[in-house]
Amino acid sequence: MIGAAVAARLARDTRTDEPAIIAVIVVVAVAGLGRAGRTRSFARLAAWDKRRSANQLGGRKARQA
Numbered sequence: 001m002i003g004a005a006v007a008a009r010l011a012r013d014t015r016t017d018e019p020a021i022i023a024v025i026v027v028v029a030v031a032g033l034g035r036a037g038r039t040r041s042f043a044r045l046a047a048w049d050k051r052r053s054a055n056q057l058g059g060r061k062a063r064q065a
Contacts, residue, residue, distance in 0.1 A: 010016045 010020070
């Protein structure tokens with residue numbers, strides 16, 4: 001209840017417009033960076049697993065021959 005009252009007061013105050021907009025931009029930018037980092041990490045993990053699988057299969061074929 002108190003949080004809603006504070007939010008309503010801040011929304012009516014014109015001095016908080018610019019800092020609020022900047023805060024939203026920063027939050028969105030940080031979220032984008034986190035998503036990009038997670039995507040790169042997953043790509044590295046997938047590439048590592050592909051190399052590991054290829055190496056294991058290559059070793060098995062050499063032993064069977």
